Each structure stands twice: as structure tokens, then as C-alpha cells.
Amino acid sequence: MPEQSVLNLFDPVPAHTSERLGNQRVRVAVLVSGNGSNLQSIIDHIEAGKLNASIACVISNREDAFALERAKKHQLPAFYLNHRSFPDRMSFDAAVLEIVREHAVELVVLAGFNRILSTVLLDAFPLAILNIHPALLPAFPGNQAQRLALQHGVKIAGCTVHFVDSGTDTGPIIAQAAVPVLDNDTEETLSRRILREEHRIYPGVLRLFTEGRIRVEGRRVFISPGEQDSNDFLECPRF
Numbered sequence: 001m002p003e004q005s006v007l008n009l010f011d012p013v014p015a016h017t018s019e020r021l022g023n024q025r026v027r028v029a030v031l032v033s034g035n036g037s038n039l040q041s042i043i044d045h046i047e048a049g050k051l052n053a054s055i056a057c058v059i060s061n062r063e064d065a066f067a068l069e070r071a072k073k074h075q076l077p078a079f080y081l082n083h084r085s086f087p088d089r090m091s092f093d094a095a096v097l098e099i100v101r102e103h104a105v106e107l108v109v110l111a112g113f114n115r116i117l118s119t120v121l122l123d124a125f126p127l128a129i130l131n132i133h134p135a136l137l138p139a140f141p142g143n144q145a146q147r148l149a150l151q152h153g154v155k156i157a158g159c160t161v162h163f164v165d166s167g168t169d170t171g172p173i174i175a176q177a178a179v180p181v182l183d184n185d186t187e188e189t190l191s192r193r194i195l196r197e198e199h200r201i202y203p204g205v206l207r208l209f210t211e212g213r214i215r216v217e218g219r220r221v222f223i224s225p226g227e228q229d230s231n232d233f234l235e236c237p238r239f
């Protein structure tokens with residue numbers, strides 16, 4: 001990870017707000033590599049009329065990702081790009097960017113996408129790429145977050161939605177939800193408990209984005225007040 005880009009996060013940067021004009025649906029690209037349960041929760045929220053967004057395209061770097069089946073089932077434009085057939089990270093990202101541009105995407109959502117992004121995508125979508133991570137960042141970045149949480153014996157685990165920067169799960173944090181770690185937890189039971197929260201907070205954050213209520217100052221993210229109850233998802237369920 002280039003040192004400079006990490007340092008940049010701490011530099012004063014102009015406040016940025018996800019402002020939107022009018023009431024059009026925000027066009028979202030969802031990047032996936034696996035099961036796609038977060039993709040499904042976003043689809044469900046859109047179809048239930050709880051999210052003023054449309055999924056413009058779904059892109060997977062794995063041909064066998066079940067997320068692609070989910071996309072097809074809901075008649076969403078779905079693409080498979082094999083990262084191994086590109087000489088480097090930047091050329092793969094350029095191919096992703098081409099699809100994203102062709103679909104007039106405004107917000108890129110990583111949902112279980114197992115690739116680190118290069119400047120090609122990061123520069124094209126400043127503060128408009130989100131990720132969800134199954135840990136309370138900055139604890140346990142990278143893969144195996146749930147396994148590491150169990151190995152460290154933490155009592156509280158959870159998930160984090162954050163902006164994506166050039167590091168691994170290092171971008172400014174937008175929302176988090178906590179879950180207890182139980183004595184008899186396995187990686188699987190803990191992951192399931194965390195996923196339930198992911199499915200709640202990711203669409204919630206997308207909604208904030210569509211409503212232009214996310215403001216970023218350096219590393220800190222501020223949510224402006226919305227209608228009654230619209231911040232409910234930010235509150236942690238009681239253990």
C-alpha cells in the first residue's frame with residue numbers, strides 16, 4: 001500500500017457531501033465475488049421501495065459466484081470479468097470502469113468483492129465507492145475477520161460500512177453494527193450473526209447516500225438528520 005495515500009486520509013480535505021439533484025434513482029454498480037447475500041438485501045430493499053436506487057450492473061471476478069445467479073434472476077445486467085486474464089490490477093480495473101461508465105453508474109458498491117481497487121477506479125469515483133467488512137474496523141481488516149475475532153477472544157464483533165481508499169479496509173467509516181460473540185460460536189455461526197447486521201446497515205447506508213446525507217471531513221463521516229426513524233438502522237440491536 002503506498003504510504004502517501006494513507007497519509008492523505010489525515011490531511012485536511014474539503015468537506016464533501018453526497019448531494020443529489022432532483023429525485024432520480026441513484027444508479028449503482030455492485031461488485032461481487034461470492035454468494036451475494038448483501039447484493040440480495042440491496043435488491044430486496046429496492047424492490048420493496050425502501051431505497052431510491054437502481055442496480056445498473058453487477059460485476060463479478062468469479063464465474064461461479066452465486067451473486068451472478070441472483071442478478072440474472074432479477075434481470076439485472078450481470079458481467080463476469082476474470083481478473084487472471086488481465087496483465088495487472090490497473091488493466092482489470094480499467095475493464096470494470098468501462099462497464100461501469102457504459103451503465104452511467106454514480107455509486108460503486110463492493111459486496112463481498114475480493115479484489116483491492118487501484119487508482120483507476122478510486123480516482124474515477126472519489127468518495128463514491130463503498131465496502132462492507134465483517135468486523136468492527138479498525139480491528140481485523142483483510143480476510144478472515146471472523147476467524148481472527150474468535151482467535152483473539154473478543155466479546156463483541158460486528159460489521160462496518162466504509163468508503164474505499166487504496167488500503168485494505170482503511171477508508172472513512174460510515175456505519176457500524178455490533179453483535180455479541182457467544183461461548184459456543186464457530187466461525188460460521190458468528191459470520192451468520194454478523195451477516196444479519198450487514199443486510200440491515202448496508203441498504204441503510206445506501207439510503208443515506210441517495211438522500212445526500214453523508215458528509216466527510218478527513219477521516220470522519222457525519223450523517224445529517226433525516227425523516228423520523230430513518231436513522232433506526234444506525235442503532236445497535238440490544239444483546
Ligand code: GRF
Nearest residue numbers: 035036037038112132133134
Ligand atoms: C460479507 O461478510 C462481507 O462483509 C464481506 O464479504 C462477505 C460477502 O458476503 N466483505 P455475501 O457475498 O454478500 O453473502
